[in-house]
Amino acid sequence: MLCLLPHRRVRRRAGRPFRPRVSILVAARNEEAQIERCLRSLARLNYPSGRLEILIADDGSTDETAAIVAAFIKDKPQFRLLHIAKPLGTARGKANALAHLCRAATTDYFLFTDADMALAPDWVAGMLAALAPGVGVVTGITTACGGLFGRLQGLDWLFGLNLIRLLADRGLPATAVGNNMLVTRAAYEATGGFEALHFRVSEDLQLFQAVVARGYGFRNLCEPRVLGVSLPQPTVRALLEQRKRWMSGAGTLPCYLAGLFWLYGAFYMVLFWPGFLPLEWVAGVYFLKIGLQTAFLSVTLRQAGRRESLSTLLLYEPYLCFMSVLVLGYVLWPRPVEWKARRYVWAEA
Template structure:
């Protein structure tokens, strides 16, 4: 047996193990619908829905309408929207809705103090005005089904305190969205042991998205809130880690049937959004990011390239191992896509999606290391 065949066997074995892990890991993700909301029927819980909004003219009305249509049986709801110094009609649109529904209140945001990230300070300002026992952070581009908040609060009540979050169904329309945005769930399903998020107190085992995040007031205060992570670019992950360090539980749940979002509107936004988060998401650790990108290259780009080489050269070994590896990689992607509610055919484009992720990851690393920083929603982050 040649050295190349041994390497192919190692690679395909690793992909097979990865597929088995992904299949098992997906079963560990609790569905938000599985939590009984009956326990809320005899409570008078106040939930503060907190929405930071900066230049969200396209999204804010739809977001508020979906929030206000929520089933509030068993709890009360207040909705606070912070106009984060928008330059469009965001404030006027919110005020129109507030004039019709007393549950909605518009707040005017101010310039962040030195050292604060913009969104973190917006969330901090919202909390200062919130009266609820639970804080439900919702991004303006999110849409909720009527049971979304109620079921999530039920999950929080089962824990008693802590943080509950989940990745919304990702609406993707442009090709870059379809190829890249679902890879968020792929990363979780492929690498993070989901059962450890609730069982372990270690902040290493955590995943969160600020787009849809519920946190108990006591847990927010114990963690230090956004004030404790004011300079962190990836604020949602930092907040979840701070909650764990404070000894409070964190739950990642499957919410895609009740929560949806279109995070980005075009390819440029996808590139810049992921570029902003990838290097920071690894804690600016070069070895972790670059090592991950090398692993992705070996596992998800080498097999299809080997298959292509085999077809062109007539190498039966390259064809066999390249085909097996490619199919296994597609299988991992399909498990992740099914978890996130994405269509089956996206798995066939796994190698293209991975090539895009690797390209964005390298751009994120270069921008972070060079000091050029990132640009997002008119703000530059260094």
């Protein structure tokens, strides 16, 4: 049910681009190997530097993250480094760092990204262009770079996010992704902020759900100017840890999306269970899935302004089969969720 909170209207003068001051918020913990890549992409944004406030939170790093950030931003007044020393309300970990960043921000528009991301030059303008009266949260499109393993992870990002975009275009709220997200100050403050929300490690999904519950609209985008390119997970173990953290929030997803994810994970176990289906049915269903999946990925890549070889698109299927079974087993394995050298019990996830 929509709430009756007044929404701030986005005002645009006819014939002039919408260029408000915005806050870009980056929480960083032990990111010495990748933070400069992110900072360089933010320094290259096609947006007036005087209208940018770029805040980086050093969340108790034990490496050289803070020193690298300080050296990079010393001659860039639009950047500022914060050191996180105390908890705010119920927030912990990354959610606490983000709560501090949002309190320090001085604009009406919060753009969230991660330290392992590089954003397209027109990212800010593209995200702002999706705003309309009543819209509180906008999510961009993300992929991953690197070798074959990284590009397959990138296809995973694109597949899932464009599926979520299709649901959003039909008015079905699913989730937002905190590495490529815009939230208006009005929508954020209506939730009470991260420090007022019950702590979970899937803080982006939690904030999205709180914003939508308060009657704000949402947009999910798939276009080149809002593309973010993440560094891939370096190993299968690291990828499994990431996916376990993601799946920890599946219980709070809308039933139609949670059902799709779990169905995708169980698809192969059911299809290839010995003797469950005739071989001709197994072959027919499997090759139909590959065809539809490859076509969907081809369209998604074109919409996002990316290209990929047909051989890699076809390799995505065995990768997905292998990872789906591994992730399902890893999620069911009773062990804590590990994230940024911190451990969280499943209830917190």
